[in-house]
Amino acid sequence: MSETNQAEERAIIETVLGYCDNGGTHLQPDVMQIPVTEYTDPERLNREIEVLFRQFPIIVGHASALAAPGDFFTHNSTGVPMLIARNRVGEVKAFLNVCRHRGARVEQQPCGKANTFSCPYHSWTYDLDGNLRGLPKDTNFGDIDKSELGLVALPAFERFGLIWVRPSPSSAPVDIDAWVAPMAEQLESLDLKSHVVFKEWAVKREMNWHIALEGFQEQYHFCSAHKNTACSAYLDNQGVFLDQYPHVRHAVPLAGIEKLKDQPKDEWSYRRNFMTQNYLFPCNFVQSMTDHVYIHTIIPTGQTSCIFQCQMLIPEAANTEKAEKYWQANYNVVQEVFDEDFVIGESIQAGLNTGANQHFTIGRYESCLQMARRSLADALAGRLKV
Secondary structure, rough: OOHHHHHHHHHHHHHHHHHHHHOOOOOOOOOOOEEEEHHOHEEEEEHHHHHHHHOEEEEEHHHHHHHOOEEEEEOOOOOOOOEEOOOOOOEEEEOOOOOOOOOOOOOOOEEEOEEEEOOOOOOOOEEEOOOOOEOOOOHHHOOOOOOOOOOEEEEEEEEOEEEEOOOOOOOOOOOOHHHHHHHHHHHHHOOHHHOOEEEEEEEEEEHHHHHHHHOOOOOOOOHHHOOOOOHHHOOOOOOEEEEEEEEEEEEEEEOOOHHHHHHOOHHHHHHHHEEEEEOOOOOOOEOOOOOOOOEEEEEEEEEOOEEEEEEEOOOOOOOOOHHHHHHHHHHHHHHHHHHHHHHHHHHHHHHHHHHHOOEEEEEOOOOHHHHHHHHHHHHOOOOOOO
């Protein structure tokens, strides 16, 4: 771990221990109000999809899904059919999963291994770099230039053991390193590239995507929504929020962190005493637990619906019965906690159109939500770009 990251984490611990002494907590300067129309206006949602889910990189998977050349997976949740593969020289490539002949999906399977991809409609065939390699009865197409009919490429990147794709073609280069730079120290320290996927799942929920997202952006709700689950494990609403614009690092201290007061600072362990919600704009979280990590993605599927995708990453494969039981127990707990959030989220959705609220009031405690909303406003206004 770098000295910069160590210093940041030591400062977080000192801040939390100060909260324990004085009863304080992290506060924003002012209350924020969000018009309810931002959750209900279809034109607003169309704009969000056009900007947030087309113009910005999104985490689509873990690098282990592309462990070797020829490995591939498909991704459709954004509404853009994507084909992501590792080519013969080990590079990650992403394409629109759309045949250049008549527009059928070239690859139908969710994942697999291939040397080429062949469209099921007329067998136009593409290599791992998206180049058109063959088409039946090609003389009937006249003097076409195959080099102009390859799969349409999407900007794709492999960083920190994660695969990122911008879900639309880009004529200008995407500087992914500048984009993730504010979070790079933290993400690099997690060593996710050495992890393996223990579980991955997706659930569709009947709520606007912002409602699902906002459930991960504050801990003010912990001891109400999770009073029989997560509440007892963490200090009540005494986390630290670091504005890493346009991203946010949210450090949630575990109960018992006060024991560090009796330890020398050079013996402090941040990881053993915190859950960290790393919000990566616009729709991802890298949620770091004491010994494993969850990768969350929240994507709108309609005005009143979204899909929540998650991967549970563990340091090494669960090759023993003891390890399997341990990680399964962790998975069961987080499923219960997430479901508590989603049930409340769907109840919020049910009340959106009643007229009870013209706006939502976001308190000074709800720091990440406020920070993220500023980034969102900047993106929609064109002030924030990759």
